[in-house]
Amino acid sequence: MSRLKGMKTWGLTALALLILGGWMLAVSGFFATETSRSGSGEPQPDSLEAIEVEYETVLNQDIQAATQVHLPADIQSWLEQNGKTEYQGLKQADGGTYILIARGESASSGYGIEPVRVQAQGHKLIVEAVYTDPKPGDMYLTVITYPVLLLKVEGKYEEAEFHVSEPSA
Incomplete structure (x- = not known):
C-alpha cells in the first residue's frame, strides 16, 4: 500500500511539474513576444x-x-x-x-x-x-x-x- 501511495505521490508531483513547466513556457513566450514588440519603444527597422x-x-x-x-x-x-x-x-x-x-x-x-x-x-x-x-x-x-x-x-x-x-x- 505504501508503495502505491508513493507512486501516486510521484505521479501527482510529475503532473504538477509538467503543468507548471507548460505554464512557465507559455508565460515566458508571452512576455518575450511583448518585449520584442515593445522593445525600447522604438519601431524595429525590419518591420x-x-x-x-x-x-x-x-x-x-x-x-x-x-x-x-x-x-x-x-x-x-x-x-x-x-x-x-x-x-x-x-x-x-x-x-x-x-x-x-x-x-x-x-x-x-x-x-x-x-x-x-x-x-x-x-x-x-x-x-x-x-x-x-x-x-x-x-x-x-x-x-x-x-x-x-x-x-x-x-x-x-x-x-x-x-x-x-x-x-x-
Missing part, C-alpha cells in the same frame, strides 16, 4: 514599411546657381564643400533635413539629376533619383558644370539609403 515623404526641391541645376537661392549658412557651406564632387548625403537644418545629390564635373549644360521619390522608414530616408544626360541632337553649352539636386523634407532623419540610376538608353 517598418517605407512611406512616401513630401519633399521640396530647393535646387536642381548647376552648383553655380546656389548663390541665387536663400539657404541657411551651414547648408550653403555644406553645398559648397560637396557640390563639385560626386556626393550623396544628409544634413539637418532649419527644422528639417536637407538631401544633397551631386553628380560631379560634367562636360556640358545638358547633364542633371531628377528626383524620383523620397520615402521614410523609421529614422532613415530612402532617396531615389536618376541622372539625366544631354539628348542627342539637341544643342547645349560646352562648359564645365556641376549638377546638384538639393531637396528638403520636414523632420529630422539620421541616415539615408540612396538609389541613383544612370540614364536609360
Whole structure:
C-alpha cells in the first residue's frame, strides 16, 4: 500500500511539474513576444514599411546657381564643400533635413539629376533619383558644370539609403 501511495505521490508531483513547466513556457513566450514588440519603444527597422515623404526641391541645376537661392549658412557651406564632387548625403537644418545629390564635373549644360521619390522608414530616408544626360541632337553649352539636386523634407532623419540610376538608353 505504501508503495502505491508513493507512486501516486510521484505521479501527482510529475503532473504538477509538467503543468507548471507548460505554464512557465507559455508565460515566458508571452512576455518575450511583448518585449520584442515593445522593445525600447522604438519601431524595429525590419518591420517598418517605407512611406512616401513630401519633399521640396530647393535646387536642381548647376552648383553655380546656389548663390541665387536663400539657404541657411551651414547648408550653403555644406553645398559648397560637396557640390563639385560626386556626393550623396544628409544634413539637418532649419527644422528639417536637407538631401544633397551631386553628380560631379560634367562636360556640358545638358547633364542633371531628377528626383524620383523620397520615402521614410523609421529614422532613415530612402532617396531615389536618376541622372539625366544631354539628348542627342539637341544643342547645349560646352562648359564645365556641376549638377546638384538639393531637396528638403520636414523632420529630422539620421541616415539615408540612396538609389541613383544612370540614364536609360
